[in-house]
Amino acid sequence: MKLLPLSLISLSLLLAGCANTEKQVEIEIEKVVQNxxxxxxxxxxxxxxxxxxxxxxxxxxxxxxxxQTGNISDDGLFADPDTPHAEGASGNSYIEILPDNRTNHDEELITGENFMPTAGxxxxxxxxxxxTQPGRYYIWGRAFSTGPEDNGFHFGLDGEWQESSQRLQLCKGKHEWTWSSQQRRPANHCGTPKTLWIDVETAGQHTLMMSMREDGAELDKIILSKDEGFTPEGLGPDETLYQLPKLVEKKTYKNINNYAYILNSKDDFEYENGTSDVYYFDKWRGVLGINAGKPELRNKFISASYTHKKPKPQSFNMKLVTLTELDGESEYKVLLNGKVIGEFKNPETNVDYAEAEFDLGLVELKNGDKLTIQSNAVTNGKIPEGDITAFARGRWRGVVLQHP
Ligand SMILES: [Ca+2]
Ligand SMILES: [Ca+2]
Ligand SMILES: [Ca+2]
Ligand SMILES: [Ca+2]
Structure with a gap:
């Protein structure tokens, strides 16, 4: 069986703990191996x-x-005249094409079975x-040959088997892992170095291909080099993998797993109404809050409103998203056209500024409807601040509209 990367092993352990089953494990592993x-x-x-x-x-x-454990990716006893060569292979692993029933000139050549002159x-x-760069790339293969009939490979690109990339050959360097860039040509069956290449016409995603020429052939590693002067040694350089950068994870509305629209407190609600009783924008947390530093703004409800502007009436499951605070448990009211449709209070929390969601149920919004959010700045008396205790600031992030 093929050795799996560490992440796969932990994945399979994880899944093994689930009620579901080896089947699922196999599917998951397959998906990752091909990545x-x-x-x-x-x-x-x-x-x-x-x-x-x-x-x-x-x-x-x-x-x-x-x-290196002697494992083979297929159960079975196949004709194979040589022993494994994982020791000395890059990554302690390689491929061999089996069965191998033509090991020397005296065994019958059967085209389509133990020999394939046509690439692909x-x-x-x-x-x-x-x-990232189109151009000519010299092909190098790190191969292991133990006889005269196990030392050829074909290469191609995107289903095209360019003449220049067919018949990688090695004659010297038997019984050891050997780099070759030699093309077998009529005048020189062993080839000369750097006569095998592939032309990549455009930058972008391509598919390198390799196919059988002689059974029993073994390949450890492949290099494509734009630099004709490059000659690999030993195990050669490390694999050049396409590394996916980590995507940005969401930092807000963390527990909202679906929505049709999000009405953000700052962007979609009118909160600077010209009076002193207004919210301010807390830019660090990206939410509206009440400046509890002003005593006249404590323990009273402050408002901000959104006006719905869509021609067609539509019903949504509506949720209010607030931020909990250590200092106090702020209260919230939600009004539709002046009528209260929900009243909530933040839960006590050990985590400052964690999001809390409150469900308003199914609400129909028509063009011109006015949705108002109110909250207050309160203290729970737990967090001393000067002569008094600190106030929570009635922070809220926005309103989520979900398809019913
Ligand atoms: Ca073998
Ligand atoms: Ca063979
Ligand atoms: Ca072999
Ligand atoms: Ca290898």
């Missing part, structure tokens, strides 16, 4: 051959993954690669 994506970096693409994304046309011969016809692997 390796490569990127050209500074003219270089480095791929572990065993990290292919897909394999097709693999009925009679198949690329199998070998790892047998055991085709794919590797997604994102290129």
């Amino acid at each position: 390796k994506n490569y990127k050209e970096q500074n003219g270089l693409v480095v791929i572990e051959a065993e990290n292919f994304s897909s394999q097709v046309l693999s009925d009679t011969r198949r690329w199998l993954v070998f790892d 016809k047998m055991a085709v692997l794919t590797y997604p690669v994102f290129f």
